[in-house]
Amino acid sequence: MSRYDVNVLLYRLKKDAAFRERFRRDPADALSAAELTDEERAAFVRWNPRRLNELGGSLHLVLSIPDLGGHS
Amino acid sequence: MGRIVYAAAMSHVLHPPYYEKNVGPHGKRMVEELIAVVGEMGRELAARRPDALVVVADDHLNVFSFDAVPAMCVRIGRSVSRMAQQGAIEFDRALDGLADRYPLHEDLANRILEDGLEAGFDFAASWSAPLDHAFLSPLSVLHGERPMTPLVPFWVNCFVAPLPSVRRCFAAGQHIARVVANSPWNVGIIATGGLSHFPELSLARVGESDPEFDRRVVGWMERGDHASLTALTSKELHTTGSHELLNWMVLLGAVAPARARVRFFGEMGRIDLAAVECIL
Numbered sequence: 001m002s003r004y005d006v007n008v009l010l011y012r013l014k015k016d017a018a019f020r021e022r023f024r025r026d027p028a029d030a031l032s033a034a035e036l037t038d039e040e041r042a043a044f045v046r047w048n049p050r051r052l053n054e055l056g057g058s059l060h061l062v063l064s065i066p067d068l069g070g071h072s
Numbered sequence: 073m074g075r076i077v078y079a080a081a082m083s084h085v086l087h088p089p090y091y092e093k094n095v096g097p098h099g100k101r102m103v104e105e106l107i108a109v110v111g112e113m114g115r116e117l118a119a120r121r122p123d124a125l126v127v128v129a130d131d132h133l134n135v136f137s138f139d140a141v142p143a144m145c146v147r148i149g150r151s152v153s154r155m156a157q158q159g160a161i162e163f164d165r166a167l168d169g170l171a172d173r174y175p176l177h178e179d180l181a182n183r184i185l186e187d188g189l190e191a192g193f194d195f196a197a198s199w200s201a202p203l204d205h206a207f208l209s210p211l212s213v214l215h216g217e218r219p220m221t222p223l224v225p226f227w228v229n230c231f232v233a234p235l236p237s238v239r240r241c242f243a244a245g246q247h248i249a250r251v252v253a254n255s256p257w258n259v260g261i262i263a264t265g266g267l268s269h270f271p272e273l274s275l276a277r278v279g280e281s282d283p284e285f286d287r288r289v290v291g292w293m294e295r296g297d298h299a300s301l302t303a304l305t306s307k308e309l310h311t312t313g314s315h316e317l318l319n320w321m322v323l324l325g326a327v328a329p330a331r332a333r334v335r336f337f338g339e340m341g342r343i344d345l346a347a348v349e350c351i352l
Binding site for chain 1: 132133134137138157158164231232270273274275276278
């Protein structure tokens with residue numbers, strides 16, 4: 001259920017300011033416990049919203065994470 | 073015997089800065105025109121003196137998480153809060169400055185929920201879900217400086233597949249109409265959400281809409297062609313980015329066979345904006 005894991009992380013990035021800050025500082029470390037494929041992990045670490053969306057990430061989540069939104 | 077005294081559907085990001093940023097000056101102007109129309113509609117709503125206002129809208133992964141996404145959910149309880157989102161961006165800025173709490177029409181909400189379960193609609197219930205822009209942006213424009221009508225927020229899952237079918241949403245609206253008819257209250261009902269935007273919920277396609285599809289759908293509403301409307305498939309809604317029409321289907325079911333009058337229709341490119349009023 002990879003789509004679930006991607007979206008749980010996106011949701012947490014949107015709603016949990018402390019986690020978001022930790023992710024901004026060190027994305028790989030913030031995701032160390034997450035169950036992701038290598039491709040998903042890379043899309044998070046390099047912050048590639050389009051790829052995250054293609055991998056099943058909710059459009060509304062990738063668009064609305066404070067300071068990390070999908071618009072570029 | 074209660075009755076539906078006002079029914080309308082409208083786009084729900086009534087926030088000029090959003091369109092100015094993402095579309096440009098013509099987007100800002102268009103939504104300002106729409107806001108003026110929705111303000112007039114609000115005065116007509118107020119003139120019908122509703123006891124309650126059912127608001128059918130969707131969640132944008134603000135309220136429900138991937139832990140559980142109800143197909144349809146009735147907000148019960150005595151009052152409801154505005155969604156708080158630290159560092160909110162984009163459309164949720166439409167909530168800035170609005171009141172923190174709003175009254176609910178607890179008795180009507182309970183009847184829609186309880187009679188619904190009795191009738192075979194497995195609605196979810198929430199005592200705590202707050203309202204995001206899908207509810208509060210149009211409600212704030214409709215009410216202006218007037219006190220908020222006691223609300224019955226009703227969520228439809230428009231974005232996390234699998235979605236409820238168009239027919240099921242229409243049937244839910246018919247159920248709401250039956251509950252109102254058996255109640256002592258005069259009730260308004262509005263559905264919110266855009267016409268086509270965000271096709272396939274693809275970030276790569278943000279900025280596209282399908283005006284031809286939207287014109288066809290609105291034409292069906294004007295003619296009261298509910299057979300064509302309820303024949304729409306989830307795939308068509310997804311392909312064209314018309315997911316939020318599911319909210320409008322609940323409204324149309326509640327007032328069928330009423331026709332709709334188009335109060336505003338604007339093709340912006342990124343999205344088509346609209347406001348329609350049902351002729352009761």
